[in-house]
Each structure stands twice: as structure tokens, then as C-alpha cells.
Amino acid sequence: MSARRYELTFPGDDGAGPDTVVVERTEASGPGGHPVYADATGIVRAEISDRDEVRMLASGARQALAHPTGARPLPES
Template sequence: MHARPSRWLLTFPGSPGCHAEQHCIVVSLTGTGPAGHPLYSDATGTVLAEITTQGHVHLLDTGPQTLPRTPVHAQPLTDTPAIPTPLRTHSTRPGPRPART
């Protein structure tokens, strides 16, 4: 059995019918939801989501605030820092040659 993630990244679609940017919100574990699954909330408390171990998201009503549309993607976030990719310090392509003097 895997430990449940303490944070998830939820991606919400932009406006329908256009190429609007998607919105991403990080939610953190706050307790147990009404169906018994882990309950997650964003920093403002606007987004309250019950997320199953399979990654299915159920948004809960938090009051008169406008909730985003149903997320199109839920990604668990690890608590370990990512290993940075080393930067390339040289090019493998031949560049311009210096002018001869």
C-alpha cells in the first residue's frame, strides 16, 4: 500500500470554445472527506476536493465562491525536491569559425 500524497496539482480547463490558458491549483491534505477519502484544500479554502487513491476528484461546495470547472487532470506531488537537470555547457553543433587575420 502506498502512502497517500500530501499535495496534488489540479489542472482546470480554460474557457470553452477558445484557446484560453489552463489554471493550475495546488491542494494540500486537510483531513477526511464525507465519502471517507482524503480531503484536500487550496491555500484560500476556495477549492475543496476529495481525491480517491485512484486520482478521481470530487469538488465539494465551499459556499458562495465561484468554483472552477471540473479539473481535467490531477497529479500527485512528491515532497522530495526534484533533481535538477544539468545545464549543457558546450554545444555539439559546429559554430562560426573565427575570422583569420
């Protein structure tokens, strides 16, 4: 079973350190049949497989999708 929450890491802008976003599992399934995760704003959305493979999903038109450099399951809180 997939984790309830993941921390996604993205490259930082202009040489800054990496950016991290925490996403939580939603009730939705993505195109590959895996759970969809979203951040608190609903802007960052990703389908994450049971092997921690990430497919970013657009949440709006003309959105430029960045691919995370890492996806780490977070422990239950």
C-alpha cells in the same frame, strides 16, 4: 497512502491555457471517506481517492464547481 499535495488542472477561460491549482491534504474526510484537499485560500476543495479520482466539494453557497481535467500528485518537498 494518498499524496500530501496535488496539482489540479482546469480548462482555461476564453481559450486561454489551462489553470492549475495546488491543493494540500487537510485533516477532513469527504463523503466518500477519502481525504479532503484544499488550496491556500480554502475556496478550492476536493476529495481525492487513493486512485486519484477527484470529487470537487463546495466551500460556499452558490458556488459553481468546475471539474478538473487532471490531478497530479506532487512529490514531497
